[in-house]
Amino acid sequence: MENKRELFQLLTRRFGLLNKNCCSIGVVEISTVQSHIIYEIDKQPESSMQQVAELLAMDITTFSRQIQNLIKMELVTKSASAQDKRVSLLALTVQGKFVATTIDESMNTYLEEVFSHMNEFERDTVLRSIELLNKAMSKSSVCCNTVC
Amino acid sequence: MENKRELFQLLTRRFGLLNKNCCSIGVVEISTVQSHIIYEIDKQPESSMQQVAELLAMDITTFSRQIQNLIKMELVTKSASAQDKRVSLLALTVQGKFVATTIDESMNTYLEEVFSHMNEFERDTVLRSIELLNKAMSKSSVCCNTVC
DNA sequence: TTTAAATACTTGTATTTTACAAATAAATTT
DNA sequence: AAATTTATTTGTAAAATACAAGTATTTAAA
Numbered sequence: 001m002e003n004k005r006e007l008f009q010l011l012t013r014r015f016g017l018l019n020k021n022c023c024s025i026g027v028v029e030i031s032t033v034q035s036h037i038i039y040e041i042d043k044q045p046e047s048s049m050q051q052v053a054e055l056l057a058m059d060i061t062t063f064s065r066q067i068q069n070l071i072k073m074e075l076v077t078k079s080a081s082a083q084d085k086r087v088s089l090l091a092l093t094v095q096g097k098f099v100a101t102t103i104d105e106s107m108n109t110y111l112e113e114v115f116s117h118m119n120e121f122e123r124d125t126v127l128r129s130i131e132l133l134n135k136a137m138s139k140s141s142v143c144c145n146t147v148c
Numbered sequence: 149m150e151n152k153r154e155l156f157q158l159l160t161r162r163f164g165l166l167n168k169n170c171c172s173i174g175v176v177e178i179s180t181v182q183s184h185i186i187y188e189i190d191k192q193p194e195s196s197m198q199q200v201a202e203l204l205a206m207d208i209t210t211f212s213r214q215i216q217n218l219i220k221m222e223l224v225t226k227s228a229s230a231q232d233k234r235v236s237l238l239a240l241t242v243q244g245k246f247v248a249t250t251i252d253e254s255m256n257t258y259l260e261e262v263f264s265h266m267n268e269f270e271r272d273t274v275l276r277s278i279e280l281l282n283k284a285m286s287k288s289s290v291c292c293n294t295v296c
Numbered sequence: 297t298t299t300a301a302a303t304a305c306t307t308g309t310a311t312t313t314t315a316c317a318a319a320t321a322a323a324t325t326t
Numbered sequence: 327a328a329a330t331t332t333a334t335t336t337g338t339a340a341a342a343t344a345c346a347a348g349t350a351t352t353t354a355a356a
Contacts, residue, residue: 004259005252007278009187012160012167014285017205019160033342039157050304057165062343064306069341086304086351104153110288111152117284129277130155136265137162140258181313198333210314212335217312234322234333300355306348313342318335325330 018110025102028073028095033058035103037066038075041090042100048087049078075099166258173250176221176243181206183251185214186223189238190248196235197226223247 020032030038033056040052053063067090070076075096081087092100115123168180178186181204188200201211215238218224223244229235240248263271 004275005255007275007282008163008259010282011278012163015156015160059344084352107153111156114281114284114288117287118280122280125273126277126281127152127155129274130159132266132270133262133274134155134158136262139265140262207315232323236334
């Protein structure tokens with residue numbers, strides 16, 4: 001059996017590259033980190049700064065500055081929570097939602113293409129494997145538990 | 149079936165985090181990018197700057213500066229190729245090799261732990277699945293082919 | 297109910313990372 | 327021998343990062 005790490009390293013590098021390449025949507029150009037932020041806000045709208053920053057394992061100050069950038073770019077909005085005025089709730093603008101959707105579509109197009117090289121059985125196995133892995137990683141005690 | 153992208157995003161985020169967390173080796177502290185560079189030099193010693201930079205999809209000028217840092221840290225050496233004096237061949241110092249090995253060990257320890265949550269059949273399936281995915285991604289025409 | 301402590305976020309500042317443009321040096325082609 | 331290509335470096339400037347300290351709001355304690 002090959003080195004486990006090597007398999008993972010290759011996979012995540014390729015996927016990271018895909019993330020990078022999917023960041024230019026016509027005129028709008030965002031960084032990989034910014035696309036991750038938009039992805040998370042899209043997935044869980046009305047979450048607080050801290051929640052999203054933690055999900056992405058980003059320093060809150062770095063995150064705060066990135067949000068400022070995304071607001072300037074008119075992709076994200078920030079509004080004080082009614083319950084707790086310290087908390088800022090994040091949401092996507094219409095344009096932000098458009099960017100999120102476009103990125104998601106091009107990523108999924110690529111993934112569909114990748115999976116088209118497999119038969120149905122392989123497809124299922126691979127997807128279930130990744131699910132399994134995700135579960136196993138979240139169970140692990142060694143690393144990343146608090147953050148992931 | 150869930151969104152494919154979501155599965156991948158989660159997996160690569162976790163693995164990325166693992167990469168980040170495995171970068172401090174006692175006194176020596178390196179960045180994630182630097183650990184990637186060291187990993188590649190370790191895997192294919194005597195490769196040129198350009199080869200490694202391309203593998204990591206890094207801009208050659210950024211790469212050049214990172215190599216300068218790693219040389220200052222006495223983790224990497226650079227020597228002109230005998231065949232072509234323009235080319236710089238990269239290698240790890242003893243300390244660099246030690247760092248590479250230590251990182252590799254802690255990553256593999258973590259992965260072993262993750263896989264310990266599975267039975268033997270699942271383990272095999274998951275590993276074969278990742279291999280399959282890597283192959284499928286390298287076959288793909290849509291993206292990243294020239295770079296990966 | 298006033299004060300102290302904790303929480304959520306922002307700003308000051310400094311370092312690191314990144315990458316385009318231009319420069320250098322060696323090899324290859326003309 | 328001159329012109330072109332290739333591998334790498336440096337000049338420069340922008341972007342990303344993160345620690346320390348600050349502000350504002352909420353919660354806990356006196």
